[in-house]
Amino acid sequence: MGCCVSTSSRSSCSNRSHSEAASPSCFCGQKRTKRTFSDHVIALQHLPSVPNRIFTNGKSRTSCIFTQQGRKGINQDAMIVWEDFMPEDVTFCGVFDGHGPHGHLVARKVRDALPLKLLSSMHSHQSRQNGSGRTCFKGNSKKSDCGDSEKDGSAEDRLNSLWREAFMKSYKAMDKQLRSHPNLDCFCSGSTAVTIVKQGSNLFMGYIGDSRAIMGSKDSNDSMVAIQLTVDLKPDLPREAERIKRCKGRVFALQDEPEVPRVWLPFDDAPGLAMARAFGDFCLKEYGVISIPEFSHRVLTERDQFIVLASDGVWDVLSNEEVVDIVSSAPSRSSAARILVDSAAREWKLKYPTSKMDDCAVVCLFLDGKMDSESDYEEQGFSSATLQSNHSGNAVESDDGQKSEPSLQRNFTVRSAEESDSYGRLPPEFEGNVDMVSGEDQNWSGLEGVTRVNSLVQLPRFSEERPNP
Template sequence: MQKSKNQNSLKYLKLAPINPFNDSNSSYSHSMSKSRRNYKLQGILPINITKNCVSRCAFISQKGNDNKTPHNLNQDSVLLQTKLNSQPYQFLFGVFDGHGLNGHSISTLLKNRISSNVPYCPKEPQEIDLIEYLENSINLASKTVMSSPIDTDISGSTLCLVIISGPHIICGNIGDSRCIIGKYNENWDFEVLSKEHKPNIPEEVERIENAGGFVSVFPNKRNQKEGILRVWTDDPEIPGLAMTRSIGDKAMKHVGVIDTCEIVKHKVCSEDKFLILASDGIWDVISNMEAVEIVSKFWKEGRSELACKGLVDAATEKWMESGDHIDDISVIVVFLHAKE
């Protein structure tokens, strides 16, 4: 009997145990020659510990391509750490989407610097302690990047970081990566946990314009109907930036591009079924509701690693439909369960 296309693809998937301090760039990877993809996938097996609200998690990070030629580097970096300070109910997840010539170096440095701050995470934290820890970690990481030898003039990275401690979820975001929670109460729905920083958000645009920058599809301020809105300076040598906040991008700081994170807090409830944290390689082509519908199918099966693959496959197909460019794609899926 001839196997279906989906059955053939499943043989490439393996679930590897997490090393809490493992660098995602050296994680288990498998090259899928038929589809010319390079998946990096890890996960943790189901666990059931008092206070713990995470039952399973996994991630995939895939480098993009142009005209079917793979990019030299995947500029995304992914952070997945379990048992912070040996506490089985504490987790740290992060997606860092680099851009510019040195974007990969910046996203990697951010991930490593935040990892090195894990020992300072409080073991029995209150909500305010988690917020303070997350903000301090992000501030230290940003300062590390800006004082590093890396040329950050026109290179930078987004940051979307989530800490889970028991039922508490704290999300800090800079840029246009995104975190949402899939919820079920008779019907599937979602809640956005991160505040995006893009040039189509009025309060972000106001800050840019007050600082002397401007937002347009092209740097000549023409009113174009197509294309991506970007932040520009008056210097034609500086490329436009598709976000209003980032870590790095030193040449854009004087026009209101800041590295201040925004914090969103959430307490896990019975309706919360999973968390999706991803770079814009997902969100530029997949809506929040589409992502929830994809992951919900695998949530019923308890397969977080296949949920990641479902999202990556759907996003890749959408990118191919819209042209010859496929962005780097990184996604983390975390299955949740509320403790009564």
């Protein structure tokens, strides 16, 4: 039986009584009387003005987000919360950590384009299934009222399969768009992505790279515990390392940072990418680095309190338990993301005083849908200078196997010792090349673009002697 996604904000199941409220996450393939899915997509030409979509420091009905530039140059992190992503209680959240000379542009491009590709994928599925029957998918784990009870399990499976397909297709299309982008060089630049879709009590996750999602939940004693939702896709994970080596890429750590495995070209000690999957980074796509996401599904319960998505600048210095403690003890929900970033910044200074603090981006999504009543940023301690600084770092661009079990450890992608002078100089062929830095980013030196301690060591130096892959 086919399925489709209704975009009516008041859709209800055909056999539900008029006196019974419709499930807020029921997707029924009935005749639509309101805006169609394609209408919704077409209306997204001006993303900054889309209602209930936030991508700069602030809060929404159910979430707060905050990012802070590190000490390596322009903020290359991006984040988004999009409530009403699709009608019927669907929210999209994402954190994207860029790296390389144009990593900030890649992260913002993915932030803006990837959600639209998910919408497009769902619309395509709807178009294919229109008229072929209807299946109602519930966004909760309770029995469905939209069909025979014996079909509930298969409906849940089809919903899971639908989102898996959407994530896979969207990530593939996103990387393809970056490869062919006329104004964005992604050869040695890229971005991680950790993205979630909350549909009722269903949580669907797709992710690449080493940005992470965790959940704060209450155990049987009503104590807060941390549950890691994603796996840091590092090059030393057995399945990742096997794939990279099979594709002739190399995986090893530098002598002065033995805790940071990196991906290297077969013919050059570059670029030293500290993750096994990423958008962009096309210099390594033939050698085992991929953009295929890991996908997972989880049914939320009443014990689950909030979800935190963050870039590795947070996980490098704070454990999962520490993050849950900080968020759950924040004086207000709307200040939780900012307080978490402030805590990470303090830990950077204490634990790695000789290293440059990485960019940090945090999304806190509260699962009960409630926020506190602060009415402005001043009440939360947001200064106008902070907002201006961070908003400029998120400006909208004018260019068009077997998993390792999640651990509660830190990311360990920072140098624990003083950085060597060799990481403080540009390669000779780039010295004096002012074209590497665009006019709008003149405060971002070429060094930060070429040498991102947490991501890349240096750009590859291709020559005529380069062997054929």
